[in-house]
Amino acid sequence: IGSAIEFEKKAQKFFSDTNAFIELSSNPFNEILDKVIQLLNTLRGKDLIRKWQYEQMMPDRTKCELAHLYFNPKTHKDGIPVRPIESTIHASTTKISKFLDKILRPIFDDKCKDTTIIDGASLITELSKYNKKGLLKPTTLFCTFDIRNLYTMLPQEEALNILMKFLTTNGYRKVKGISIDTIKKLASIVIKDNVFAYGSKIYKQTTGGAMGSSFTLTLANIFMSEWQKKLVEEQTKTGELYGRYIDDVFMTWNKSEEELRILLDDANTWNPNIKLDYKIN
Numbered sequence: 001i002g003s004a005i006e007f008e009k010k011a012q013k014f015f016s017d018t019n020a021f022i023e024l025s026s027n028p029f030n031e032i033l034d035k036v037i038q039l040l041n042t043l044r045g046k047d048l049i050r051k052w053q054y055e056q057m058m059p060d061r062t063k064c065e066l067a068h069l070y071f072n073p074k075t076h077k078d079g080i081p082v083r084p085i086e087s088t089i090h091a092s093t094t095k096i097s098k099f100l101d102k103i104l105r106p107i108f109d110d111k112c113k114d115t116t117i118i119d120g121a122s123l124i125t126e127l128s129k130y131n132k133k134g135l136l137k138p139t140t141l142f143c144t145f146d147i148r149n150l151y152t153m154l155p156q157e158e159a160l161n162i163l164m165k166f167l168t169t170n171g172y173r174k175v176k177g178i179s180i181d182t183i184k185k186l187a188s189i190v191i192k193d194n195v196f197a198y199g200s201k202i203y204k205q206t207t208g209g210a211m212g213s214s215f216t217l218t219l220a221n222i223f224m225s226e227w228q229k230k231l232v233e234e235q236t237k238t239g240e241l242y243g244r245y246i247d248d249v250f251m252t253w254n255k256s257e258e259e260l261r262i263l264l265d266d267a268n269t270w271n272p273n274i275k276l277d278y279k280i281n
Contacts, residue, residue, distance in 0.1 A: 020207035033092040067091040067196040086210040093190045101214035117243040141253040145278035150247040152208040153273040
């Protein structure tokens with residue numbers, strides 16, 4: 001895979017390429033923990049969350065600790081880049097993150113099932129249906145693309161606003177008795193107060209969310225469901241397939257390759273944080 005020095009160079013390249021983190025001069029762990037507890041106490045005091053919800057989200061002071069970052073090599077990619085993983089198991093916001101994921105993920109799974117690939121078997125099933133419609137031809141193009149560093153590059157405020165839009169559009173003013181305004185406050189503290197140690201330094205994430213935090217995955221999925229609307233509309237209109245598994249997308253295409261490239265190159269301009277790398281076969 002490579003030497004430790006080479007691996008560390010790739011980690012530093014990730015920091016500089018994404019520009020999603022700032023180094024802190026002091027450890028804000030206690031300040032963030034106090035902020036989380038104060039938020040939950042305020043919400044409970046105003047009866048905006050129920051007692052059982054409050055208890056599920058409240059961090060245990062005796063067990064909380066600063067999250068830490070490590071990197072895994074992406075051995076399936078050219079040049080073996082690195083993937084950041086944040087160990088947030090005892091972080092101050094972990095219980096809120098898990099709670100939000102538990103109440104919001106089922107809504108995403110239900111409302112976005114038509115464009116979501118669950119696994120390889122579900123993709124094969126969709127391809128079989130596509131073939132039965134007579135759309136699979138010798139000239140049909142298959143396209144795959146992945147979003148570069150999706151979790152890390154999520155624009156925080158925009159993603160939170162899209163979460164609100166997603167819930168409102170689907171008829172939700174409350175989820176499990178919690179207003180969507182309160183959900184936004186809870187989501188905001190998870191995303192915006194993400195601080196971790198890497199080596200001897202402490203960083204705060206200013207773009208995206210922690211890869212390793214339950215809620216980051218659901219927020220990324222909801223964000224992408226909004227981002228991909230134009231592509232889904234194009235594919236639906238022509239009967240073509242569009243399926244996404246988090247940051248990986250599969251599409252079929254029966255127009256010219258040039259038209260597909262124009263569409264995908266255009267998609268690369270829709271959001272400055274969201275960049276895709278595509279392959280056409």
